[in-house]
Amino acid sequence: MISLTDQGxxxxxxxxGFCRGRAExxxxxxxxxxARAEGGETKILELEAYPGFTEAQIGAIAETARTRFDLxxxxxxxRIGQIAPGEPIVxxxxxxxxxxxxxxxxxxxxxxxxxxxxxxxxxxxxxxxxWVEPRAQDHEDIARWA
Amino acid sequence: MTRVLLxxxxxxxxxxxxxxxxxxxxxxxxxRALLTTDDAALGEALAAPGVQVALDQVLVRDDAALSPxxxxxxxxxxxxx
Numbered sequence: 001m002i003s004l005t006d007q008g009x010x011x012x013x014x015x016x017g018f019c020r021g022r023a024e025x026x027x028x029x030x031x032x033x034x035a036r037a038e039g040g041e042t043k044i045l046e047l048e049a050y051p052g053f054t055e056a057q058i059g060a061i062a063e064t065a066r067t068r069f070d071l072x073x074x075x076x077x078x079r080i081g082q083i084a085p086g087e088p089i090v091x092x093x094x095x096x097x098x099x100x101x102x103x104x105x106x107x108x109x110x111x112x113x114x115x116x117x118x119x120x121x122x123x124x125x126x127x128x129x130x131w132v133e134p135r136a137q138d139h140e141d142i143a144r145w146a
Numbered sequence: 147m148t149r150v151l152l153x154x155x156x157x158x159x160x161x162x163x164x165x166x167x168x169x170x171x172x173x174x175x176x177x178r179a180l181l182t183t184d185d186a187a188l189g190e191a192l193a194a195p196g197v198q199v200a201l202d203q204v205l206v207r208d209d210a211a212l213s214p215x216x217x218x219x220x221x222x223x224x225x226x227x
Contacts, residue, residue, distance in 0.1 A: 119226035
């Protein structure tokens with residue numbers, strides 16, 4: 001399941017729901033990304049998406065991960081709109097027969113969501129607003145999967 | 147009529163997020179030229195490295211023909227998660 005939402009979410013029940021009814025799944029891995037306050041520099045994080053296109057691009061990333069890691073299932077929930085520090089921005093869960101595939105797929109999906117999924121992030125702070133550009137680290141992270 | 151969408155910092159530079167062009171330009175290169183004539187700073191930002199273009203929600207790398215009702219989106223470097 002892939003979903004964009006402008007509402008806050010609680011990762012706990014999402015993970016419980018994802019784990020339910022899995023007699024043949026040996027491993028579930030999950031990742032939750034939270035908005036950082038950056039020492040007071042970020043009061044609100046604003047996430048913009050391109051409706052339709054963003055879901056389609058994430059769907060393509062998810063299909064590649066499903067095949068590459070032989071996943072049984074996956075879940076991606078991504079916030080859009082205004083997000084306060086400490087709130088979850090993204091939740092990813094992967095289900096596989098064994099743990100290595102579940103861990104790696106989660107890692108892979110997050111690297112692709114960071115710099116290949118159509119989102120644009122703006123930090124609103126005490127000195128105004130600024131668009132967040134991908135960091136060199138994000139490009140290095142994604143290069144690991146080439 | 148061509149629908150043009152700007153995302154991220156591009157919409158701040160232009161001062162708009164969405165506009166329609168009538169008559170519709172025939173090619174992406176023609177659309178770029180029109181936008182640059184209106185706003186040189188925007189034209190420069192659209193041509194910057196890392197800015198991708200989606201034509202009817204499909205990424206295109208080079209110049210492309212536009213249909214009379216194309217949707218063209220300019221996408222600066224993406225930053226999710």
